[in-house]
Amino acid sequence: MFIREFTLTPSESEELDEKQVWARSGKKTVRKYRCTAGRRKGRVVAKMSQCYAPLNIKASVRFKQTKRRLGSKMARKARKTKRVNPASKRLKTLNKR
Numbered sequence: 001m002f003i004r005e006f007t008l009t010p011s012e013s014e015e016l017d018e019k020q021v022w023a024r025s026g027k028k029t030v031r032k033y034r035c036t037a038g039r040r041k042g043r044v045v046a047k048m049s050q051c052y053a054p055l056n057i058k059a060s061v062r063f064k065q066t067k068r069r070l071g072s073k074m075a076r077k078a079r080k081t082k083r084v085n086p087a088s089k090r091l092k093t094l095n096k097r
Contacts, residue, residue: 018048022094027087
């Protein structure tokens with residue numbers, strides 16, 4: 001592991017203009033940000049500052065264990081939600097260009 005993995009800060013050359021996208025929060029549709037740089041590049045986050053936040057190692061390890069145990073069940077549930085939930089259906093059209 002490298003120290004830069006935990007203390008990544010944006011440099012002057014990196015752009016800080018995160019793209020706004022629509023995302024689900026429960027059954028509601030809300031505005032969030034898609035990270036264009038940092039450790040969470042490509043991920044949708046609630047606040048722009050989360051793109052450069054340090055990793056929480058304990059939560060990361062715990063989620064990996066949970067995903068090993070329940071991964072296929074989680075994937076099935078997510079597929080059903082995206083197919084059935086009205087908020088998820090709305091997101092598909094809102095985020096299209």
